[in-house]
Amino acid sequence: MAVITTLSMYIIPLLLFVILLSAIINKVPAYETFIEGAKDGFQMAVSIIPYLVAMLVAISVFRASGALDFLLEGLRPMLTAIGVPTDIVPLAVMRPLSGTGSLGVMSDLIATHGPDSFIGRLASTMQGSTDTTFYVLTVYFGAVGIKKISDSLKVGLLADLCGLAAAIFFVTIVFGNM
């Protein structure tokens, strides 16, 4: 554990060192180049705002209105039938929608069931193994102004489903079903 923590602490400083070293070797004016590239950052963040507002307001209303709970109840028998533990269903549905939301659900599950229980381990694995599809899609496409997303959402959500199934499978064989 300690090795990993130390390692991840060194990665960023090391990366910066390598980048600056390459600038010195190739005689690139580091400061001017940095300013040149960094200028775009502000503009980029601002250009994501409208996309993200639209998406987060929609998700937020969807949750508050009770529509999400309804969806959850609708999906529960289906997901339970294919072997998803009932307790994990809220996390499975929340994961692609909201990063902070699913982190909250995960912490909740770990607090109730304990981090070393089957549910606790499964929740941890699920949280770590996929990303917030809606958020990633909005940020990446929003920043460059893509409005027609083609099949992106379908691909992302189907992959999330596969990741969920894989998480259940691996946690069951590695730790056993308790």
Next chain:
Amino acid sequence: MLITGLVFAMITGRMEEVNEAIFEGAQEAVTLCLGMISILVFWLGMMRIAQEGGLLKLLSRVLSPLVQRLFPEVPKEHPAMGYILSNMTANMFGLGNAATPMGIKAMEQLKELNGSKDEASRSMITFLAINTASLTLIPTTVIAIRMTYDSANPGEIIGTTIAATAVAVTSAILIDRFFHWRRVQRARAK
């Protein structure tokens, strides 16, 4: 999604919560974006140095044979390749906030390759699919939360997480291929 939510609120009588949710959602979005400014400014600056210093080119030359097949539309040694690779590498090391600016840069390049249309190209869909499935090697946040709840072994889920991620990414790529194939079929049928 918004309409469904509004209709539901009418049925369930949760209008008050919904009113609050609208502005909470908007505020969260703006806060998130503002929080991203520092990260974006810093990493885009550093990435520009990496680009000018030839580091990106080096990275794409070394690793592009691996990824080339995923993005057949991106020419070798195109800057897009360098950004795609640095985004993947940053993701693998769990540097989420460094990965995002690189990913956005990659998207920018891919959009240019696609003639700057506002429609997602094949490469863009593939790239997004890989990112939503997220290649993680060390889930730092999850480990931190497990520590706070006194797990006997907070890191024990690293193995299962990597395995699940690998499946998620692989299936993302396969599903993406399938949808691409279907789009081509449809275009032909027309």
